[in-house]
Amino acid sequence: MRLNPTHSPKRKSWVESANVEGCEFPIQNLPFGVFRRKGTDEAPRGGVAIGDVIVDVAAFARAARLRGAARVAAQACAGPTLNPLLELGSAHWSALRQALSRALAMGETGWEQRKAKLAEFLVPMNEAELRLPVAIGDYTDFYTSVFHATNIGRMFRPDNPLMPNYKWVPIGYHGRASSVVVSGTPVARPRGQTKAPDAVAPSFGPCRRLDYEVELGFVVGSGNRLGDSIPIASALDHVFGVVLLNDWSARDIQAWEYQPLGPFLAKSFATTISPWIVTMEALEPYRVPAFKRAEGDPAPLPHLLDASDQAEGGFSIEVEMWLRSARMREAGQPAHRLSLGNYASCYWTLAQTVAHHASNGCNLRPGDLLGSGTISGPEPGSQGALIEITEGGRKPVDLPGGEARTFIEDGDEIVQRGRCARDGYATIGFGEAAGLVLPAK
């Protein structure tokens, strides 16, 4: 772990809402996003969440007289996407985050004057509209949970659940960048071709097996040139941070279309991400060893094997999915939690997926998005998709209020949440990635 003063659990902020027990955005977090005030035609710009407010980064940095790399990085947040910040690289990201942490901290010399001078550059979060934080170039989705791959493989290929390549290759595929949307964007049920096993011909119509997938999304910061690879030892330096990601999936469309080139329209109608990018620096305290391979599993090939990555290349990030139906909303019932998993249960580390991705010379660019794949653990209750929880739709989930679900119904609101907790450190949250499912158009 590479800890610095921003990780100190003792640091408090003069933004008092950040110091409240249970706050997702204490001063130890400081995630980046893009916002503007609701109902205005203000230019969208970069912000950092703390407590219940958003730091208007570029304006705040000018007023706080940030200098050097922190100042340069803050100015790169002035536009409608964070891509200019991402291009600057990890030294700049870190300088800005550390400078913001100092400027927002309570107790350091001059903090009361800073509070008086800088409070006007904080925008209440409930007055803000949050946007997609980056212009996504390419979106790649991996498949790093061996538990998910085994569960889902069993349904699509009962005789052959886990492919022979799985424990050698961090399997991934290209996803659709254009339809990545920010939390809160409604998702219309897609139409598509489906064919029941006993039907003589397929038909076209609304998806009948609509599902979610609990994932994390990793935002590429600095890229690599076409033709160059990225060594595993420096792979994490290329990653800016992490968002929640719901890879909406039309299971009936997927089953019919996916052979031989993989999922396409079953996924490309929408992918929801959370608006706040939690930086890799903020995640340092929650690093854990890479997933321990079972006896008999092969060692990763040399280009995917690094001692430091094995020792602390995992990240303990809890992810949850919640459902609230239209009837539950009408009855005033709270959302129901469908699953709780942890990214640390994934078979391949983030560094392994990045190194693999660039191992053929493929160029990653600032703003590219890498999905973890569905995060499912071995424990009951940790499965990150309805198709796993309901065993392919055969075992409905009961909801409070008497309803049951095999797959998502119109009017259901699907809300993903996430957090990192560790004894002796602050608990930090990811906000949410939420979407209300609308009937097919």
Add this chain to the structure above:
Amino acid sequence: MRLNPTHSPKRKSWVESANVEGCEFPIQNLPFGVFRRKGTDEAPRGGVAIGDVIVDVAAFARAARLRGAARVAAQACAGPTLNPLLELGSAHWSALRQALSRALAMGETGWEQRKAKLAEFLVPMNEAELRLPVAIGDYTDFYTSVFHATNIGRMFRPDNPLMPNYKWVPIGYHGRASSVVVSGTPVARPRGQTKAPDAVAPSFGPCRRLDYEVELGFVVGSGNRLGDSIPIASALDHVFGVVLLNDWSARDIQAWEYQPLGPFLAKSFATTISPWIVTMEALEPYRVPAFKRAEGDPAPLPHLLDASDQAEGGFSIEVEMWLRSARMREAGQPAHRLSLGNYASCYWTLAQTVAHHASNGCNLRPGDLLGSGTISGPEPGSQGALIEITEGGRKPVDLPGGEARTFIEDGDEIVQRGRCARDGYATIGFGEAAGLVLPAK
């Protein structure tokens, strides 16, 4: 066919090189690209090819006093990509192309004065550096040749060459946008994981079965909103034009990685396109009926079936691949043609692939690129990839000069060409999509 005066075979240009027999860019073509003068730091900008020169569109249009939609469209060509032009839509593209055709035509009133005034806005092609013409958002690759799908399927799955979905679903998958490069960019042999069938474990190293795929690339012009579909009857209005596309493929990497989510690193190291986008308007004379399905094949589902598309939704576009080895270059030998195919042999029409792509509400954006998939016909000599020509590497191709090839070797230059010809109309060409293969880094 929607013909207009730009298609008249009698029209000649005062750019005399455009009137020479065999010229790929007669006045009936007028393809769009992005260029700047070689060895300068000029800003890249939009151009139109005619004969052996490039029309510097925005400057030419000002001097020619183009008006209305043509003027607006010409100004949208002033920047480093054609995306602003694409966003304007088909009425603007057509107005500009028709106005340029008139301004460049010989014989119309005032043509000699126009020639005298406008010649300074023509840049010799051999003094220009051609760039990627658009910023590609998402790149999708289809699989529309049933002959290719059958040939390749037989090698990967001898017992099951053509999947049951093939004749119902225009199969496609997401490709990698970041590594699409313009003709002339060298391509380094990729490294990757491969596993011989009899090996106990995979290994990592340079690809040993490097291949090309002869495709066409369709550049999306105007897009659709997320959640909306595109009716097949208006699908072609969303397409700006066509480029040559070589989907470089590492067959040994592909065989090991592609299950269950499709090709990934086997393709993402490079995709080469030609610099000139031949517009859909220029292609009108070469429209032909959709591919005639065999007796017993199913009819397309209603959302993929349109009478006009069946009658003239195909395009007769010849595509060729040529190879010139290092030894052939040293010996002064010309390139050797490996194949000649025609896009009209593809099972799914362009309109069907566009309508399918958006049928789930997926949003297409200006600058998206849609690949046809490898174009292979039923005739010997029409197979668009070495893996087909050599039957999986078992039957080498002889080259003039005594060499033979199963797959691509370092130093080979791979050059794709294309053209449209029809009795009573001009013959138009696509330029080339060329790449020299370098050793693995």
